[in-house]
Amino acid sequence: MHKETGVVVPVYIPSGVDADLAESLLHDNVEALLPCVDNPAAIWLSVDGESNGADIAQRLSGKTGISITVAPTNRGKLQSIMHGVYHLTQQQSYRYLAVIDQDGDHFGNEMLNFIRTGEYITQKRGDPRVIVLGHRRSLHRPMGLLRGELEELADRVLLDMLMYHAGVTGRPLPLEYVLTLGEVPDFHSGYKLFDRATAQAVFLSPTNQSGVSDRCYYHHAVEAVVVVEALESGAYLGAVTRSTLNEQPISTFGLYNRIQLVADKIIWPARRLAIPPPFVAQWLANHIPPLLLNTLVPEGKDELEQIRKTVLDTLNDEQDGQYDDVLHPLFV
Template sequence: MMQSEYLRAVDDLRESSGVVIPAFFPSATDIQLASDLLTDTALGCCSLLGSPARVCISVDGENPAADAARRLQTKYGLAVVVSARNKGKLGALHEGLTILVRDESLRYFLLVDQDGDHFPNELPNFVRAARHVASSAKHDRVLVLGRRSSRHHPMGYLRGELEELADRMLVDCLQYRAVREGVPLNLQFALLLDEFPDFHSGYKLLTRPLVTSFLENGVSLEGLSEDAVYRHAVEAVLTVEAVLSGGIIVSVARSTFNEQPITAFGQLNRCRLVADKIIWPARRLRVPAAFIGQWFENHLARLRLATLAPGGKEELIEIRNLVRQAFDLPELAREIEGPPFL
């Protein structure tokens, strides 16, 4: 039975929910545009929550986003925390959650990116989904993922393909851990129209037990650099730690613009970024190297990015090399092998 009554969800959003908005404006960003988008997102969230103090803008080190956040704090009463140093999105989320979890009345913690592409009007649906699963599964540890109808349209073809690769690999890793531990991976609330969840969406909800576990347990770097984990593997970390803490994964549809208003993706080393999204969860979940190597080949063969010659194929091969190096696997020929016929 559906347990997602709208008015009760709105009450829970108003009385029992908090929002963390991680904020960072790179030097190459249009600061005015970034500030406008952050303001729109933050005030939109405030309009739905009972108190602006339950909306926390967590600024990742001193940068122009701090000035924008402090103006909003002064004028509207939002919570603001500025990290001592620029550590990465995961660090900003950690700081923001640390602030909000002190309010013991909060049961739902929503993570909303600053870019204007995560619409506050959809916050009630995340709470409705969490309420439904908590009631249906009799379980208070719930992770809700904001599922985009398309990765390719808002983010571009290249990034859409790369996120699909990372998502598919993460499913494989979680399934391996489930079999090894004898605990079936519950995806009944996460897969309705898709083959794999939208793990790398920046719009999420965690229930209080998952947040307290995340804050208490900390994050293991698994032999990787801090940048790899706190900047690159952020969404994988949140997902894996939630599952390891007994969380059930839920998907709820979320809207996006047809093209993201602003993004820092083009300023990053794409191959390193995607490789780290794959390497960290594989190490955290103790997946053997041979499995990682074969799963990677399984997914490369189906990605259409390889047909975008020559750049798409070369980018996938570079990611493959980085992943294989991390697991001491020998380098393969610079080819992608798959079935001979369609």
């Protein structure tokens, strides 16, 4: 199957990130991917802006024979993936396309497990359309308590939205190949595999920003966009366990306004799937109290409340709206 699989690695190495470490990790990632493809040119590094790692990508291309594409300006991870998928699909009729983050925490040598999972689902269903999520054993170990809790919140609310949308549209949400790994799919994992048709539908079709900003759509809500549009195109959902390091060696998470970042992961799918704001409000009220981040007082509770308020203000088209406090149980 390695002859029928291509890879896109979105690259973003801005100022403020250790460029030497980033280059070393990206090099390790590429070296692990090379045995998984038939031709080094099937690996595309897609750089999000000329000043954000183009020189590093060019050096790696010269050493290994991989392909690169560089966007003239920074627009976000989604733009990087779109450009990479476009070039990859022009290159050859690959059956599968993998999208893998650059950060050294996504291991190329595990890609075969994604392909085998996609093949299994395809054979069982008789339909090639599939998206396979790389499911982390822990969100908290590699990313820390704060980010792990915030991604868990976004995952849980997205699952509620997809279930609601399934009920409204009469199209059941397929989870049988996912929930054996955990009660909530790892939607925001940076390691995913698509069949060719699904990748084209997600990344090469006209975009649906649903009224949100470019920053929300291209930077913050990327993983939600990918999952929602794949499912809307008819792909079947699968997952496979993937390894992580005990601590992420490098991350751009600290460069973002994390309140807006997490809020946008919820805002875009709510708009795209036409979820009534009262449902989003209730789902946030359901999922915030169990989070361990609440035990970090007052900072953790305050951050969760700011995220909730940002989401609801945006969806209700108002500023400084008044909302009841999230109720927490008396006993645990």
